Amino acid sequence: MTNPQIITIEISAWDCGLHLRLSPQSMPKEMRLQGGLLLSCGIEIRGVVLEPETSQPRPIRIWLQPLVPEPERGVIEPDDCGRVLLNGGELQATLLLPQAAFQTSLSCLAATWRFLEIEASNGQEGEWVISAYSFSTTRRPTANEPSA
Amino acid sequence: MNAVDGTNAAPDPAFFDGRFLIEIESWSAHLRVSKGSGAMPTSAGTSGALNHEEGFEIRGHVLAPTAHRAKTISIFISLFGPELRFGQGHLNEIGQFNFRPEETDLTATLHLPQSTWPVVATCLNTVWKYLHLWTDNAAGTPASIEACSFSSTIHRNLSAWAGLE
Numbered sequence: 467m468t469n470p471q472i473i474t475i476e477i478s479a480w481d482c483g484l485h486l487r488l489s490p491q492s493m494p495k496e497m498r499l500q501g502g503l504l505l506s507c508g509i510e511i512r513g514v515v516l517e518p519e520t521s522q523p524r525p526i527r528i529w530l531q532p533l534v535p536e537p538e539r540g541v542i543e544p545d546d547c548g549r550v551l552l553n554g555g556e557l558q559a560t561l562l563l564p565q566a567a568f569q570t571s572l573s574c575l576a577a578t579w580r581f582l583e584i585e586a587s588n589g590q591e592g593e594w595v596i597s598a599y600s601f602s603t604t605r606r607p608t609a610n611e612p613s614a
Numbered sequence: 615m616n617a618v619d620g621t622n623a624a625p626d627p628a629f630f631d632g633r634f635l636i637e638i639e640s641w642s643a644h645l646r647v648s649k650g651s652g653a654m655p656t657s658a659g660t661s662g663a664l665n666h667e668e669g670f671e672i673r674g675h676v677l678a679p680t681a682h683r684a685k686t687i688s689i690f691i692s693l694f695g696p697e698l699r700f701g702q703g704h705l706n707e708i709g710q711f712n713f714r715p716e717e718t719d720l721t722a723t724l725h726l727p728q729s730t731w732p733v734v735a736t737c738l739n740t741v742w743k744y745l746h747l748w749t750d751n752a753a754g755t756p757a758s759i760e761a762c763s764f765s766s767t768i769h770r771n772l773s774a775w776a777g778l779e
Contacts, residue, residue, distance in 0.1 A: 482737045486708055486726060487748070487761030488700065499727070502701025503708070507733060569732045576740045 470585040470597055473550065474517035474605065475526055477582060480575045481510045508532065509571060513582065515557065516605070526557040528582070532568045550586050550594035559584065561599055571601070578603045632751030634711070635678040635768070635776050636687055641738045643670050668693050668731055670738070672745065676720065677776040682713060687720040689745065693728040709759035711749050722747065724762055734764075741766040 489504040499505050509530035514523045533544070548561040563571060579601040586594035650665045670691040676682040698705065709724035726734065742764045749757035773779045
């Protein structure tokens with residue numbers, strides 16, 4: 467795995483979906499919410515990659531996936547914070563988010579966040595493994611830019 | 615975020631059975647706090663000597679199915695705590711929907727987990743425009759609501775059904 471590279475993204479839009487349904491009988495009981503429900507809630511972000519620079523701005527779709535505790539096992543600790551990959555010519559990323567930070571993320575996307583910075587290293591099969599990510603209102607100056 | 619990418623295969627003929635699409639026009643949230651009785655056990659919605667009830671009311675109009683298009687609708691959302699059980703032998707619906715053909719003002723009740731309250735409030739205020747309801751398609755009313763979904767866009771597959779083409 468290579469040294470982490472910084473990917474800076476300007477957020478252009480975001481969305482949040484919520485879906486609640488009665489769980490199918492075939493679903494294992496330990497996966498159901500309160501005995502018989504299936505709840506899914508996630509955030510989708512669309513943005514443009516600012517860094518590393520390319521000749522044309524490159525769009526990216528990002529999914530913020532909350533780490534929901536499983537009834538029997540609690541939260542399964544992942545080995546990384548998510549992945550970046552090229553899927554059918556489209557740059558996509560999945561970011562794992564602690565459940566406790568979900569509401570904060572939603573409120574700040576609605577109010578103030580404009581940039582996302584991802585630290586990722588080249589992994590296997592063309593995927594980039596994310597070791598850290600952060601949201602901000604202003605863009606951090608690059609090495610070539612004076613700080614404001 | 616208005617563009618919805620991608621199309622899927624043609625939906626199954628039963629794909630739309632019992633399904634409703636509602637365009638949200640306005641919403642409000644309510645919070646009621648009252649002094650609890652000493653006999654009430656402490657549970658979700660109870661904080662020491664105070665009780666609180668939270669909920670939402672959504673107003674909108676039906677986009678689909680065609681038989682109910684343009685009818686106004688009020689949806690009353692209540693929030694349930696972690697003690698409520700669903701499934702066999704327990705509650706087997708997440709709401710009820712009255713949609714008699716002769717009615718022009720429809721009403722529905724919807725139950726959501728209490729933990730979703732901040733998400734619902736934030737997203738109703740910012741991105742959500744549509745509510746999808748799946749009922750058990752019962753001939754009589756009220757019908758049971760088996761699933762619901764909020765979204766900011768309508769998938770391309772649903773445009774014709776929603777009367778947007």
